[in-house]
Amino acid sequence: MEVANGLSHIVYNALLEAGLSETLASYLNLLILLLSSVLFVWLLDFLIWKGLRWITIVVAKRSRTNFDNFLVLNRVPRYIAHIIPLVVLFELMPIAFVDFELGALIAKKVLKILIVILTIFTARAFLRTIRDYLKTKAQYKDKPIDSFIQVFMILAWIVGLFAIFAIITQLEIWKFFTALGAGSAIIMLIFKDSILGLVASIQVSINDMVRIGDWITFEKYGADGNIIEITLATVKVQNFDRTITTIPTYALISDSFKNWRGMQDSGGRRIKRAVIISQKSVRFLSSEEIDELKKIQLISRYLSTRSNEIDAHNAQHEIDKSLPINGRNMTNLGVFRKYVLTYLENQPVINKQMSLMVRQLDPTPQGIPLEIYAFVKDKRWENYEYIVSDIFDHLISALPYFKLEVYELPVAVNRQK
Template identity: 30%
Template sequence: MTDWGVDQSHLPLTATLLSAATIIFAAIIIYWIMSGPVSRLVNKKISGSKTLLDDYLLPPSTIHVICIVTVTILCANFLPPVFRYYPSVSVYTDKGCSIINIAGISWVITSVAKGACDYLSHTETNRGGSLVLRNLVTTIVWSIAALLSISILLNRDLAYVISGLGAMAAVLMLVFKDSILGMTAGIRLTINKMLKVNDWVSVPKYGAEGRVEDLTLTAIKIRNWDQSVSSVPPHALISDGFTNHEAMLEKGVRQIRRTFNVDVNSIRRLSPEEMNQFAGEPWTKNINLQKPQVNLTLFRKWLRQEIADLPDLSPEPRFFVKEHPHTSSGIPIEIHLFVKCVNWVRFEELQADFLDNIIAAVHHFGLRLYQAPAGHDLLSLKNDTRS
């Protein structure tokens, strides 16, 4: 190099810079080859294969990550010897390149793990478990990478770094409280199959009701029926409780449960003339209409028959009509049944038609439903007092 006009004292520095430039240039060429022809060839082979697993494990994004990591690892392994004549620089290059190696390997592992979890979520119904597993693997891998990087920077053993973290346990617990609680709650929710993506859930404390869109270590995203989005901590579902309606939908039935408050003043025994209107109806075949009957008793028997005649009635669980104790609002009559209809619009229509029929039939038995006086009722009362 002295023939090129380079001073003898600058030869080591010049050789070092040229070597580093050569390595970087070679890395650029290798990256161009890998991200170009090699990547296209690999993608073509993967897309042409009959198996679905390789499509998820090695998508174009993961192959691109592997190309970048391969080049950086090559640089990280070839650059440190170049600076061996400069110990002050070599210390930092050695540590920096080691950290780059760790970060690159972690990046590849998490990318492949993401693909594997995506494959599991595609082939299994429990997509929420795959999401939690992906978050768990990512957290563990990057936590180990962070510990290894710290040990390299401090030039200490990994055991020393871990023991040092013990002294900071209180601070770490405070900083990563949500992540730790979310991780344990997410694992419990997944293992016990309590929750998965696309489940219909209700979380009353947070005013959330809708479909689960995403599960992470720190939040569960719920798309409410009004299209707003609620973010609920996973540990809140364990500590405060929630309702998962998905089992009801999977069984193919939905519940109709309503209570009608009958005005006590309208309950009486019907006269023979009033009972004649029910003669010949199927629900009266075991009733002696020649004897005075209580109108509320007849109403309950008619109600049972109406429920039994519903074309969409589910035989299991069993339906019932229950009379509750007397209250200040009358006598509550509760109906409890299940119908074989999970379509939201059709269910609401079926339920409304059935309840409307019950309300319209009450006066045929000489009964009245309780309603707190308001509006027209008070106006009628005022007119009656004047007259």
């Protein structure tokens, strides 16, 4: 301590000998010592940075991973290089402010705060490095890494703010937690969205509800597209019209949305679409009409087999066929339903290992819905829509061959009197 005081007063004593007053000599001594300390610390910072940079380059050349590249990109070595000079400058403050006790106290508090802030920035840069590195790994690309990074950063800032407040007030940290319990209601009100986002992020990750790249539909927020980012507070969805929709993360667990990942991971994309048949066009088929329909190759064998079964049944039970309603008969709608099913079974784009049926739904005032329930192998949206359109183009064109009609809403005709 005496050596330090002696060094601190070398300039001071020289100034007194030069004839300056004690007050002026003290302030000039402070200024010179402070500038010397800053210059020394700046030079030390420069040398440490150069040394770390050289070490980083050597390690990067020998390393097989790109983790060190992300360390440099996020300036982790640069932040680390600042820590030691700041600590040295902190130790030099008593020497520079040897005659100014209050100034030394303030300077040390400021430097302590700077060290805390620098530590937080270093931690943030390191966490960002981990984030960027993990995103290069296939198994982590679809994980909400940003949410976890933000959680750690919130905790780091909370601890840092407590430390800064303790430095300023010179109170112990544990006393803050006592006050924290009293003010918990206010804190929860202020950080409500962050707390909800934190809980939601954990649940979304644990339950694997969504991943980056998932196609979701969220009607409440007008979202229909792929997730491009998951953070603590929001989920960004790029819609198919290239717009961006931002959804609160907690909405994923409080509201209902549709995730299409199951379809994308499965063996096909579902067709669930119907053609509405006019009820007036449904009727029994005559023998002549059945013979005519036998020319359709897809159902020729079915019609022959079915006709023989029906004729044998009617003959065995001596059915009076002077009226078509008696006994067993085929209808044009039933034959068309069989045609549609056979047509789909012969389409290579349809996944035969998944559900495949053509069903008649409950009649409506508009007609009888004939629904196709099947799965297309190609799940890409553009190709899927093309395949579905092609199928229904064919079926609608085939209806007249079965003497069936598609229901169309009557158009009122204005008649001039």
